[in-house]
Amino acid sequence: MIGHSAKIPLPSLKRLPGYVHFLRSLKCEGVATVSTTAIGRALRLDPTQVRKDLACTGAEGRPRVGYRVDDLIVVLEEFLGWRNVSEAFLVGAGHLGSALLGYEGLRNHGLDVIAAFDSHPAKVGQDVHGVKVLDIERLPGLARRMGVHIGVLTVPVDAAQEVAERMVEGGILSIWNFAPVSLQLPEKIFVQNGELYAQLAVLLRRTEEAVSRKTPSTPEVA
């Protein structure tokens, strides 16, 4: 169960994992307490904002001291649902899918991919980083029987919609979609897009801005 069912602003929720990563590094260094000032300096965030975010999770600090690092990690991990991981199915054991399957990081972040699915005969039956690849036909039945609610979608664009519908058929409630398409599914199904391209768009724009700062006054006509 994910802690503190209270409503948290979406931007705050998205910042929480970053806090945990930073806190874990502090813990490794043996730091016992930390202030929002210090967190903000490290993560380039306003200290007040950090304080507000932490308050949403129920964390409590002490004036002049800050927060106990150990306790704060526990509270945040609890809040994020990282302490009892959720089971998920992954479809598309290709390049990206295999990278995710081999990434032990997911389990540390609340997600346990317990099986993979593919349609290609060469993939079915394989064992990718310890995860069995099954025939996609078996997904709906297994998802329903095992009560799996999360699907990770790493198939090519053309197959994405079809595979997503298979997931829904199996009772999947949320889909993490890495294909660059907008899936058309019942409204109750939550779709989290990979947003690789959104990130890239920001990166390219900022880079362009930085380059033109370095090379000022470049007239288009000479």
Add this chain to the structure above:
Amino acid sequence: MIGHSAKIPLPSLKRLPGYVHFLRSLKCEGVATVSTTAIGRALRLDPTQVRKDLACTGAEGRPRVGYRVDDLIVVLEEFLGWRNVSEAFLVGAGHLGSALLGYEGLRNHGLDVIAAFDSHPAKVGQDVHGVKVLDIERLPGLARRMGVHIGVLTVPVDAAQEVAERMVEGGILSIWNFAPVSLQLPEKIFVQNGELYAQLAVLLRRTEEAVSRKTPSTPEVA
């Protein structure tokens, strides 16, 4: 050059790639014009919001008709800098790095990874999906000589800070960082984090909400 240097809200910029993906699929189906109402329905966004986003890029539509799909794609791709791709270096030819190197999608989205770097002797000299893997030691020199401004960072957490500093040493201005650490770099360097964990946090929370909706009134004490 990235078009229309005008300031666009960050959330708007992030939505643009999704519009392009949808428009491309319309084009494949032979659709000639599209309204913001239709875009909004497909992407689950408010039509006014779509219109505001498109206005930022300089796109113009006609009442009662909407936007010409072909033209809109061109305007958006121009705006996003997808028409003349930017060159980038990637460091860390492991699982994730290889997946990205083999992904022709990046080039369609404005990024051309022209070389990869690694520190492991077994990786150096290899050819991953047509991209040469070079020794990390050569990165600063090559980056500076070739005028590469973007770095993609896919090394383990422990190496991330060190590698990032190498990139900065080579004149890299922006870093796409997939390691779960907050890089400490000069303020002028732009860091776009992979945000995998932020997405996962949202996914888990929404799933939890959906599950508890399906299983209402679960008292903690019987």
Add this chain to the structure above:
DNA sequence: AGAAAAAAGAGAAAAAAATCTCTATTTCCA
């Protein structure tokens, strides 16, 4: 012990983003 400094926490203000309202334009249809 008392003063000073640092930081949490609460509330107010400001900024940013999303949504709503209205008008003008264009096309379709009778």
Add this chain to the structure above:
DNA sequence: TGGAAATAGAGATTTTTTTCTCTTTTTTCT
């Protein structure tokens, strides 16, 4: 040809998010 419907576009409003201000608490230093 005239009316109805759909939609872009501009501006106003509301909501959300971020930032600022002030108060209180705790610790450290003299």
